[in-house]
Amino acid sequence: MNLTLSEQYDFVPRFFRLAIANIVSNLMIPLAGLISVAFLGHLKDIDALAGVSIANILFGLVYLILEFLRMGTTGLTAQAVGADDQEAVLLVGLRNALIGLVLGIAVLILQYPLREIGFSVLSGEVTIKAAGIEYYNARIWGSPAVLLNFVLIGWLLGREENSKVLVLSIIGNAANIILDYVFIIQWGWNSMGAGASQASSQYLMLLIGIILASQKIQWQEVRAVMPKIINLSALKNTLSLNRDIMIRTITEVSVFAFISNLGAMMGTVIFTQNSLLGQVAQLNVYLTNGLGFATETLSGNFKGSESKGKFLPLLRVSVASSLFIGISIATISVLFPQQVFGILTNHTEITGTIDAYIWCLCFLLVFNSIASMLEGYYLGLAEGKIVRNVSLIAATFGFVPSAIAAFYFHNNYILWLAIILFMFTKMVTMLVYLPKSLSFDADVDSRSLTAVEN
Template identity: 30%
Template sequence: MNKKPGEKKALNRRIWALAWPLLLSNITAPLLGLVDTAVVGHLDSPVYLAAVALGANFFMFLYFSFNFLRMGTTGFTAQARGAGEATLVVVLRALLLSTVLGGLLILLQPALREAGLWLLGGSAEVQALARDYIAIRVLGAPAALGNFALIGFAIGLHRTSVPLKMTVLMHASNALLDFLLVQVWHFNVRGVATASALAEYLGLAGGLFWLRREIFGDAWRALPAGALRQLAPMARLLAVNRDIFLRSLALLSVFFFFTAQGARLGDTVLAANAVLITFLLLLSNTLDGFANAAEALVGDATGRHDRRALDAAVRATGRWTLMVALLALAGFALGGAPLIRLLTDLPAVRDTATTYLPWMLLLPLTASAGFWLDGVFVGATLAPQMRNTMILATLLFFPVWWLTRDWGNHGLWLAMNVWMASRGVLMALVWRRVRG
């Protein structure tokens, strides 16, 4: 049965209310790296900037691997909310898991650090400074992973303003601490790492404060006896997180390989690809807001076993995704060249990036469905299907690159677009089979 026009408008307003704080949060997320870069970029040697860049890349890939804590918590929280069950137990399990994993990262830091720096490279002086950076910043790992759990919990509760406030708090405190520790007290790279770690704990404290009604007080007293001792729900959480973790590893393998192959094509191509990846980041940060809205709405409908609401949520978030994809296509077509000029003033890099710009025009068409369906699958906690479709798409990426390697960077971008498109197609086929 079709929804009435009034119901459609109400659903669209609900989607936008969920999405806009997350859109704003995603837009401000890169500011953390910009502040760190700006602070060390004014020190008396470029090795400090290089070390922070190396360390920041290490943590970007490390923490991205644990993003399953956010996704898994969102799906289970939204389903519990829809079913009228206790949501507190979901976030407590996630916070327990994030604390354990964060502690393990601290213990395993020396081995992880050496492996990461071996892959990332850099001079001996830069690597020595990067070691200091990593050894200090990793102390914030329990808070960083705990923030994933709290953000997922907030999205599942449809309280998407909380992630925005947590992000603003972390960015503001990091900027202030950066200034004090680096510019005033001259701790250079160690100061930047300390500021980042402390900002994670301040974000965690803020998240607990803004979610205090859902975590403390009456919510704690209403917690079912023995809920945390039940093994089956924790086992399910671990299974979902395991599958999303494997999916993230497959995704990271493609981006690692893409970067490595670009480097083999020369410094200019590598730099041009780094500029062009900005287009993908802009697209993903915009679409993630609506994907997160899909997570919340699909999870809620799944928990209520409301097929009609589920189908309506999928269709409505799909329409928003299509609209954003078309706007991104127009934006890339009209503003692609000016954006390249804004991002770099090196003539060779500009010319090379402009040569490969047409591949960016395909990205809104090839990548958007995958981002949207990620949200649908997270809300429905279809983690094995997310894992399997990502692995299949990744296995397709490498033969496409191999067959087109004589095309150089054109073949690399073709493989990237095929990978994105195949992920969306595979997930759509799986969803159609799951929904019947």
């Protein structure tokens, strides 16, 4: 059945409601770390601040890799909602919560080797390392709550319960501020207090989240699906999707870690310039990821309801919105480079020549804006293999050759070319897969829901 133009685009208000909720929620993530840094930064002893900064790198890496729990939950939940299958909706949440709980316990069991490996790589002075370990030892106990919150937020986003996601983000950060003040300022726990604050606020967030999520669920429904949670075939499909997303994340983390290390080898000025340009790119990522998460929810919903006629309109709206953000940030950076980067540093040896690389940043922002939307689209369809293969292809053929040349010639322009080619290859490869995904039939539609059915 052909849809009218108004029917094709009737999702637009839903898209922007989801996008706003996701963007605000995303911005809460760096805010949580900044809160602890702000409190510690006003203490006389600077070692606590430095130690927490080092430990935060380790936690950021671990949780980034495990964020597949959120990505893998949203798309399947949205598909089940679109198919009006309440049992499947519950099973997606419960199965991924089980996986998250097992992984959270595994992190606790492996906390000592993780700590030793992490702090041996992220070296620092003895007093700084000691402060970082105190923070790590306290915060690590919040890992099960963090991973369950990934699942919970992904599940709520798949159900388009945006207001609840915002409430959780606000509660988590408000609790973190209050507990930071009590533990660090009042009780003098310093870095240990910062870690305890983050762990405690995550458990509070989880408790409130469970209460909010259960408001529309009957206990009888949960009890009815409990025997179906441990279904080996369904668990295998769920784990397969999560595995593919994790491989994608590890690939991209490795690429950007190599970029950072290679930039550091080129000297302090170049490394700092790349870091400042990276901060602008990171702002674009936080904003466009919010749009990507909205795309993920709606593409999954449309797949579940077999509304494939809305896929192309969704991509038009999401890509146009993302490009608007990316081009706006790029334009401001091109027109006002000294003002933009002057906010981040007052060292003229850094800002004086940074505009030589701004055009590189512009290409990166444009390609990333498109790639992020396409990735959200495929995640909504639960096409983990596509997302995985695209990242591996982009790293192998887009990034590695230029990265080797950048290392050999010790040239930052070639390094930026490697970054741009990685994102360009990722974008183009996703576009190659697009025609097939836009034309699948109802039989293909039903495949991904085998991850949540008997």
